[in-house]
Amino acid sequence: MTTQDELRPTLTTEAGAPVADNQNTETAGVGGPALIQDQLLFEKLAHFNRERIPERVVHARGAAAYGTFTVTADLSQYTRAAFLSEVGKQTEVFLRFSTVAGNLGSADAVRDPRGFAVKFYTEEGNYDLVGNNTPVFFIKDAIKFPDFIHTQKRDPYTGSQEADNVWDFWGLSPEATHQVTWLFGDRGIPASYRHMNGYGSHTFQWQNEAGEHFWVKYHFKTDQGIRNLTQGEADKLAGEDPDSHQRDLRESIERGEYPTWTVQVQVMPAADAAGYRFNPFDLTKVWPHADYPLIEVGRLELNRNPENVFAEVEQSIFSPAHFVPGIGPSPDKMLQGRLFAYADAHRYRVGINADHLPVNRPHATEARTNSRDGHLYDGRHGRQKNYEPNSFGGPVQTGRPLWAATAVDGPTGNHATPAHAEDDDFVQAGNLYRLYSEDEKQRLIANLAGFIAKVSADREDIVERAVDNFRRADADYGQRLEAAVRELRKQ
Numbered sequence: 001m002t003t004q005d006e007l008r009p010t011l012t013t014e015a016g017a018p019v020a021d022n023q024n025t026e027t028a029g030v031g032g033p034a035l036i037q038d039q040l041l042f043e044k045l046a047h048f049n050r051e052r053i054p055e056r057v058v059h060a061r062g063a064a065a066y067g068t069f070t071v072t073a074d075l076s077q078y079t080r081a082a083f084l085s086e087v088g089k090q091t092e093v094f095l096r097f098s099t100v101a102g103n104l105g106s107a108d109a110v111r112d113p114r115g116f117a118v119k120f121y122t123e124e125g126n127y128d129l130v131g132n133n134t135p136v137f138f139i140k141d142a143i144k145f146p147d148f149i150h151t152q153k154r155d156p157y158t159g160s161q162e163a164d165n166v167w168d169f170w171g172l173s174p175e176a177t178h179q180v181t182w183l184f185g186d187r188g189i190p191a192s193y194r195h196m197n198g199y200g201s202h203t204f205q206w207q208n209e210a211g212e213h214f215w216v217k218y219h220f221k222t223d224q225g226i227r228n229l230t231q232g233e234a235d236k237l238a239g240e241d242p243d244s245h246q247r248d249l250r251e252s253i254e255r256g257e258y259p260t261w262t263v264q265v266q267v268m269p270a271a272d273a274a275g276y277r278f279n280p281f282d283l284t285k286v287w288p289h290a291d292y293p294l295i296e297v298g299r300l301e302l303n304r305n306p307e308n309v310f311a312e313v314e315q316s317i318f319s320p321a322h323f324v325p326g327i328g329p330s331p332d333k334m335l336q337g338r339l340f341a342y343a344d345a346h347r348y349r350v351g352i353n354a355d356h357l358p359v360n361r362p363h364a365t366e367a368r369t370n371s372r373d374g375h376l377y378d379g380r381h382g383r384q385k386n387y388e389p390n391s392f393g394g395p396v397q398t399g400r401p402l403w404a405a406t407a408v409d410g411p412t413g414n415h416a417t418p419a420h421a422e423d424d425d426f427v428q429a430g431n432l433y434r435l436y437s438e439d440e441k442q443r444l445i446a447n448l449a450g451f452i453a454k455v456s457a458d459r460e461d462i463v464e465r466a467v468d469n470f471r472r473a474d475a476d477y478g479q480r481l482e483a484a485v486r487e488l489r490k491q
């Protein structure tokens with residue numbers, strides 16, 4: 001044994017007993033079968049079999065980093081959230097980026113929205129803003145989400161993503177036309193996680209100290225500049241370097257090049273909502289900046305890599321229902337569905353005590369609940385009483401709701417999202433198309449046509465419905481797309 005070896009710690013079993021041999025299984029005789037008394041062998045094989053937890057049902061593939069949010073402008077006239085209360089105030093954050101449809105081991109450089117999930121570890125509890133790099137979404141009602149995702153994921157028979165399913169669903173869901181026009185444009189494949197914007201996407205409620213409330217949309221503008229990949233560049237990169245985005249984020253932070261985003265909000269006074277030209281709670285619509293300008297609120301910097309990907313990234317949990325005082329939900333039906341879906345996913349995927357893990361628990365305050373026990377409970381509450389009300393000095397409620405109550409009216413029912421004066425499913429898709437440069441229009445048409453052309457030859461009806469939605473957004477858009485698809489399907 002060298003001196004070096006003598007300094008090294010002894011390898012042990014899970015129970016801490018020294019391991020004599022980590023190379024050779026114990027056998028009955030030389031060259032004989034293994035013995036049950038080799039508990040090290042069984043312990044290793046059994047633990048290995050249980051290394052995986054279920055991957056996220058969407059957004060399985062991702063990368064994350066810690067950082068700091070700094071307030072740069074005082075917006076306390078709109079919200080009483082403590083972490084936004086004064087210029088210069090800093091809050092620790094954890095941001096996980098992701099793709100949506102791919103499995104855990106899929107490539108980063110693909111055409112897909114990117115998740116942009118931020119956890120603010122505030123002194124009033126963790127605030128999670130679980131957004132995307134797109135300001136809108138494909139659908140406007142949570143009840144359609146499982147069906148939509150089924151079309152993006154693997155077909156039950158072929159086990160692959162199928163153009164038939166994707167275009168069938170989109171063709172039958174005209175509200176997707178805006179987001180699809182966005183996704184197949186240049187920003188549909190970001191060059192890296194650092195070179196894209198993030199959006200809260202939904203409308204949220206802010207409430208100020210006086211009790212007034214506002215409707216708010218969040219924008220995170222990359223300070224690195226927007227950079228994208230063309231379909232050809234992405235196809236090559238995805239094959240050669242499937243971990244491209246994950247590596248780029250980690251290495252830039254290792255080099256001390258900390259990516260930053262300027263955080264802005266659009267604020268709508270509550271009284272405007274009913275008469276606004278678009279339904280402000282429809283996730284397939286933006287609020288044009290001319291109507292509600294961007295107001296800067298802060299700067300977000302990422303500056304620390306996780307030490308352990310499984311512990312901190314795979315087991316991290318973000319929930320749109322994690323609000324803090326002064327911030328709350330809007331009646332957006334997508335958001336309302338998400339308020340249930342995430343915590344439910346966490347209980348299944350990570351377990352009932354997922355909130356106790358270091359990455360997930362509050363960092364700037366502590367959780368004080370009477371929930372107890374369950375799998376892998378660490379006994380943190382000791383002998384404290386586990387019920388309320390109690391007369392033993394346990395934690396008590398504040399009596400003040402986190403956000404403002406809003407009025408409702410009318411009968412219950414499976415109502416469609418109400419349409420405001422200028423609402424239809426095509427107007428903003430057409431506006432976006434007309435905003436693109438001629439070059440970008442050509443790439444958009446080529447990207448869409450390349451995918452639509454893959455629809456089965458005997459399902460022209462799917463192609464027709466899909467193209468018709470783009471025609472309704474803009475006649476030129478539809479006509480050029482139809483010609484490009486026909487050309488490709490002739491080949």
Ligand code: HEM
Nearest residue numbers: 056059096115116117131132137142145201334337341345
């Ligand atoms: C009703 C519609 C939606 C439902 C039911 C839904 C459901 C889910 C579920 C179950 C997960 C996995 C959570 C986990 O296992 O930790 C997830 C992840 C995610 N979703 Fe959604 N989602 C919806 C819409 C959206 C929208 C509109 C956005 C963005 C604006 C979004 C952004 C994300 C992100 C970023 C993640 C990954 C979070 C992380 O990094 O852990 N989702 N979603």
